[in-house]
Amino acid sequence: MIVEPRTLAGFMELLPNEQILFEQMKQKIEKTYQRFGFLPLDTPILESAEILLAKAGGETEKQIYQFKKGDNDIAMRFDLTVPLAKYVAKNYGNLSFPFRRYQIGKVYRGEKAQKGRFREFYQCDIDIIGDGELSIINDAEIPSVIYNLIKELGFEDFTIRINNRKILNGLFEYINQKDNSTEILRIIDKIEKIGKDAVIEELEKIQVSKEAIEKIINFIEIEGTTDEKLNKLQELNINNETFKLGLDELKNVVYYIRMFGVPDKNFKVDLTIARGLDYYTGTVYETFLNNYRELGSICSGGRYENLAEYYTDKKLPGVGISIGLTRLFYKLNELGLIKAEKSSMSDVLVIPMLEDLATPIKIANALRENEINTEIYLNDKKLKAKLKYADKLEIPYTMIIGEDEVNTNIIKVKNMKTGEEKEAKIFITENKIDVSEIVSIISHK
Amino acid sequence: MIVEPRTLAGFMELLPNEQILFEQMKQKIEKTYQRFGFLPLDTPILESAEILLAKAGGETEKQIYQFKKGDNDIAMRFDLTVPLAKYVAKNYGNLSFPFRRYQIGKVYRGEKAQKGRFREFYQCDIDIIGDGELSIINDAEIPSVIYNLIKELGFEDFTIRINNRKILNGLFEYINQKDNSTEILRIIDKIEKIGKDAVIEELEKIQVSKEAIEKIINFIEIEGTTDEKLNKLQELNINNETFKLGLDELKNVVYYIRMFGVPDKNFKVDLTIARGLDYYTGTVYETFLNNYRELGSICSGGRYENLAEYYTDKKLPGVGISIGLTRLFYKLNELGLIKAEKSSMSDVLVIPMLEDLATPIKIANALRENEINTEIYLNDKKLKAKLKYADKLEIPYTMIIGEDEVNTNIIKVKNMKTGEEKEAKIFITENKIDVSEIVSIISHK
Numbered sequence: 001m002i003v004e005p006r007t008l009a010g011f012m013e014l015l016p017n018e019q020i021l022f023e024q025m026k027q028k029i030e031k032t033y034q035r036f037g038f039l040p041l042d043t044p045i046l047e048s049a050e051i052l053l054a055k056a057g058g059e060t061e062k063q064i065y066q067f068k069k070g071d072n073d074i075a076m077r078f079d080l081t082v083p084l085a086k087y088v089a090k091n092y093g094n095l096s097f098p099f100r101r102y103q104i105g106k107v108y109r110g111e112k113a114q115k116g117r118f119r120e121f122y123q124c125d126i127d128i129i130g131d132g133e134l135s136i137i138n139d140a141e142i143p144s145v146i147y148n149l150i151k152e153l154g155f156e157d158f159t160i161r162i163n164n165r166k167i168l169n170g171l172f173e174y175i176n177q178k179d180n181s182t183e184i185l186r187i188i189d190k191i192e193k194i195g196k197d198a199v200i201e202e203l204e205k206i207q208v209s210k211e212a213i214e215k216i217i218n219f220i221e222i223e224g225t226t227d228e229k230l231n232k233l234q235e236l237n238i239n240n241e242t243f244k245l246g247l248d249e250l251k252n253v254v255y256y257i258r259m260f261g262v263p264d265k266n267f268k269v270d271l272t273i274a275r276g277l278d279y280y281t282g283t284v285y286e287t288f289l290n291n292y293r294e295l296g297s298i299c300s301g302g303r304y305e306n307l308a309e310y311y312t313d314k315k316l317p318g319v320g321i322s323i324g325l326t327r328l329f330y331k332l333n334e335l336g337l338i339k340a341e342k343s344s345m346s347d348v349l350v351i352p353m354l355e356d357l358a359t360p361i362k363i364a365n366a367l368r369e370n371e372i373n374t375e376i377y378l379n380d381k382k383l384k385a386k387l388k389y390a391d392k393l394e395i396p397y398t399m400i401i402g403e404d405e406v407n408t409n410i411i412k413v414k415n416m417k418t419g420e421e422k423e424a425k426i427f428i429t430e431n432k433i434d435v436s437e438i439v440s441i442i443s444h445k
Numbered sequence: 446m447i448v449e450p451r452t453l454a455g456f457m458e459l460l461p462n463e464q465i466l467f468e469q470m471k472q473k474i475e476k477t478y479q480r481f482g483f484l485p486l487d488t489p490i491l492e493s494a495e496i497l498l499a500k501a502g503g504e505t506e507k508q509i510y511q512f513k514k515g516d517n518d519i520a521m522r523f524d525l526t527v528p529l530a531k532y533v534a535k536n537y538g539n540l541s542f543p544f545r546r547y548q549i550g551k552v553y554r555g556e557k558a559q560k561g562r563f564r565e566f567y568q569c570d571i572d573i574i575g576d577g578e579l580s581i582i583n584d585a586e587i588p589s590v591i592y593n594l595i596k597e598l599g600f601e602d603f604t605i606r607i608n609n610r611k612i613l614n615g616l617f618e619y620i621n622q623k624d625n626s627t628e629i630l631r632i633i634d635k636i637e638k639i640g641k642d643a644v645i646e647e648l649e650k651i652q653v654s655k656e657a658i659e660k661i662i663n664f665i666e667i668e669g670t671t672d673e674k675l676n677k678l679q680e681l682n683i684n685n686e687t688f689k690l691g692l693d694e695l696k697n698v699v700y701y702i703r704m705f706g707v708p709d710k711n712f713k714v715d716l717t718i719a720r721g722l723d724y725y726t727g728t729v730y731e732t733f734l735n736n737y738r739e740l741g742s743i744c745s746g747g748r749y750e751n752l753a754e755y756y757t758d759k760k761l762p763g764v765g766i767s768i769g770l771t772r773l774f775y776k777l778n779e780l781g782l783i784k785a786e787k788s789s790m791s792d793v794l795v796i797p798m799l800e801d802l803a804t805p806i807k808i809a810n811a812l813r814e815n816e817i818n819t820e821i822y823l824n825d826k827k828l829k830a831k832l833k834y835a836d837k838l839e840i841p842y843t844m845i846i847g848e849d850e851v852n853t854n855i856i857k858v859k860n861m862k863t864g865e866e867k868e869a870k871i872f873i874t875e876n877k878i879d880v881s882e883i884v885s886i887i888s889h890k
Contacts, residue, residue, distance in 0.1 A: 001755075002755065002756060002757065002758065003495055003496060003499040003755055003756055004756070005496065005530075005531045005532075005534040005535035005753070005756040005757065006493065006496065006531075006535065007488075007489060007492070007531075007535065008489060008491060008492060008493055008517065008519070011489035011491065012489075013487075013488055013489060013532065014487070015536060015539055015540075016484040016485070016486070016540070016546070019484070019485045019486060019487060020484070020485060022487070023485050034790055034818055035813045035816075035818050035819070036813070036818075036819070036820065037790055037791035037794075037818055037819060037820025037840075038790065039461040039464070039465070039790050039838075040461070040464045040465060040468050040790065041461070041464060042458075042459070042464060042467070043452075043458055044452060044453060044456035044457075044458060044565050045490065045551060045565065046453060046456065046510075046553075046564075046565060047452070047453060048451065048453055050448055051448060051450065051451065054448040065491075065512070065514055065519075066512075067510070067511075067512030067513075069510055069555050070555070072453065074453070074510075085450075086450045086451075086452075087450075087458065089450040090450035090451065090452070091460060094460055095460075095461070096834050096837040096838055098823075098824055100820070101461070106490065108491075110514050110515070119491075120489050120490065120491060130824065133824075134824065135823050135824045135825055137802070137823040137824075138823050138824075141821075141823060144810075148813070256802070259802060259803055259806050260806055260810070261806070261807075261810050308450070310446075310447065310448055311447060311448055311449070311450040312447065312450065313447065344484075345479055345482055345483065345484050345485065346482035349482075357582070357701070357704060358704055361704050361705055361706070362706075365589075365705070365706050368480045368481070368593070371480075373479055373480050373481075373482055374480070374481070374482060375481065375482025375545070376586075378543075378580050378582040378583050378586060379543055379575065379578075379579065379580045379582075379583075380580055389541050392541045393484075393541055395482075
């Protein structure tokens with residue numbers, strides 16, 4: 001009885017050439033995180049439901065994969081932040097603070113399946129966690145990681161948008177709209193889509209006073225360069241401590257972002273960014289590819305007051321970002337925007353065309369010792385089929401090894417893209433085989 | 446309300462220094478697989494239960510994590526072979542054969558939790574899948590991958606044990622014990638533990654004839670070098686086609702293993718190895734660290750007739766191996782056998798001891814451009830606390846940067862292990878900072 005082979009809807013499964021692209025992208029992100037000294041972390045995908053749902057509620061809780069096994073009430077992680085909180089609370093005494101960790105792993109959300117939405121997807125996170133306190137300068141280092149990372153992925157024209165939640169919160173306190181803040185944020189978030197008049201109308205509908213609406217509109221209409229915006233914020237003369245603190249923090253972050261080497265063209269202050277409603281408490285980030293705004297923010301995050309309040313009394317402020325890699329890969333691949341460094345795993349395919357495989361195998365072994373990824377075609381096929389295999393796998397070089405090659409010790413190394421063939425001499429002594437001429441052809445593409 | 450932070454029993458979660466070790470081990474395995482031109486694959490952790498359980502039964506089925514979400518009957522993968530079978534059947538038309546893939550990923554088995562047993566663990570698999578047929582030479586390439594891999598992990602004294610299931614099956618056919626074969630294999634597997642007499646006794650208990658027992662004992666008592674064993678097998682004069690075919694295959698595999706460069710001291714024919722009861726049909730492998738036999742086989746696998754018979758009519762023979770990385774890491778770490786290449790993620794910690802962070806940040810940025818993993822201590826702490834941080838994280842180099850260093854452009858680079866300090870001059874021009882002297886100190890440890 002044959003079961004029709006299928007993959008669940010909402011689960012990405014790639015063909016080999018796409019998988020190679022995906023792996024390269026993941027590696028670039030990981031390398032950048034390591035470059036800044038973030039430590040690796042790998043937490044279980046399954047946690048006790050009591051742990052994962054200590055905070056949850058609303059949409060998240062509905063989407064969660066939860067089940068019982070034996071006595072355990074188990075849930076699959078839906079992000080990497082809650083497991084981090086548990087981890088830091090659990091291992092507090094064994095960690096050094098600030099604790100800088102990266103984690104790249106799959107998370108699970110049983111969303112309604114639709115094109116470009118995934119139920120299993122990779123998140124690539126970094127967080128810096130302080131013990132009791134954490135300098136605002138960390139909030140400026142994070143954008144420098146984003147900057148290096150997006151450039152590493154091959155993009156130049158992108159903008160990291162930065163705001164501070166205290167500025168928004170302070171404004172709402174000042175105009176006595178604290179209780180309405182969630183609704184107001186939701187409405188002003190739409191200004192690019194629906195326009196100013198529609199925003200005013202919606203604000204009136206939820207009983208925001210004319211005076212307050214004026215302040216809100218003045219605020220979100222602040223334009224200009226980063227420094228002009230900071231000045232105009234000052235000039236609003238909003239007499240509220242939270243607002244003032246937020247503005248101070250934002251100024252500091254801008255000051256240090258520049259020091260960290262992020263050019264003005266790659267970041268800007270965007271006063272409309274709020275990033276969710278109750279989690280972030282200070283700096284917030286979103287990152288956009290300027291020519292592909294429709295992708296939404298490809299790297300987002302911010303500062304939070306207290307990472308692990310559900311698991312410990314210790315105060316653990318932190319700042320971090322997350323990249324939803326699966327969706328990002330899917331979109332970039334769809335747009336044809338991902339550049340492959342290499343399209344195959346093998347650098348070269350050795351094609352034996354003789355009975356005695358000793359020499360082809362020795363050459364393959366020697367190439368591997370020289371850090372060349374080498375595959376040897378071991379099955380009995382016609383030459384045409386062997387070459388077709390190299391072609392389909394986009395292996396950049398091939399070497400056909402027959403009686404002639406073994407007798408003369410001269411190997412033709414063929415560049416499969418250009419068709420060009422170069423001759424390389426190999427030197428065989430009793431225990432060794434010198435393939436350096438082959439290596440130099442393959443390495444210097 | 447505080448929820449006690451805990452991790453589910455049977456789920457490994459490491460502290461940062463152990464996690465670094467784990468990642469290094471995982472990377473070495475991945476690098477070796479890539480070196481032989483295996484393609485990456487990443488399948489979902491969740492599959493339709495109908496797919497995962499198409500074959501299962503017995504122990505596996507009891508251990509599986511299975512649950513319903515919406516209309517879906519979902520199961521978590523318990524190995525990487527079943528998902529591979531589904532993948533190859535599903536994507537048959539888009540793959541090039543032989544299809545050589547590696548996959549490193551977590552699998553799930555709800556086993557009884559006990560020390561050293563894990564419910565979530567990494568498997569690191571390679572398989573070579575043929576379309577209709579697959580040359581026996583592939584069965585010899587696999588041990589050469591194992592050989593390179595175990596050496597890469599830092600071990601020299603290990604043995605890859607090789608057998609061929611057809612030899613065992615042919616023997617059982619020959620002595621008319623085919624129906625008893627499962628039981629007989631289980632009993633002879635214990636010979637090292639319980640001794641020959643006890644094995645004979647147990648065989649008598651299940652009604653194996655005296656004659657048959659004699660043949661079995663003669664067979665498993667075959668000793669000597671690899672070539673002596675092959676000769677003695679021949680001399681048994683077992684007139685059975687399956688046996689003869691198996692012996693032929695084993696001879697071929699031994700012939701090619703040597704050609705692939707695996708020294709005789711690192712492999713041997715072991716006629717008692719069977720590897721499970723119905724999956725493997727030809728060559729089988731187990732790998733032991735000779736000084737740590739108690740670890741069991743650390744890398745096992747073999748040849749199978751038909752990968753995906755439950756999902757397609759296509760005949761897809763294959764050969765592959767699997768490493769249970771989580772358990773292996775746990776055991777090796779417990780025995781203190783894992784060597785860290787580096788114990789921290791950062792190569793250097795920049796410690797600013799002045800108000801203006803411009804120069805320390807510029808140095809850190811420049812070092813990162815030179816591929817040095819660089820962390821900068823950004824929080825306001827006493828020097829002692831900053832150095833303690835570097836010490837705890839085992840960061841190999843530190844550089845304290847204060848007013849003096851900024852004025853003279855001479856930086857002291859301290860080796861944290863030896864205590865030795867070397868001076869490096871930095872050169873600052875308008876847009877650039879030259880840190881090559883620091884780089885050369887840190888790179889040439």
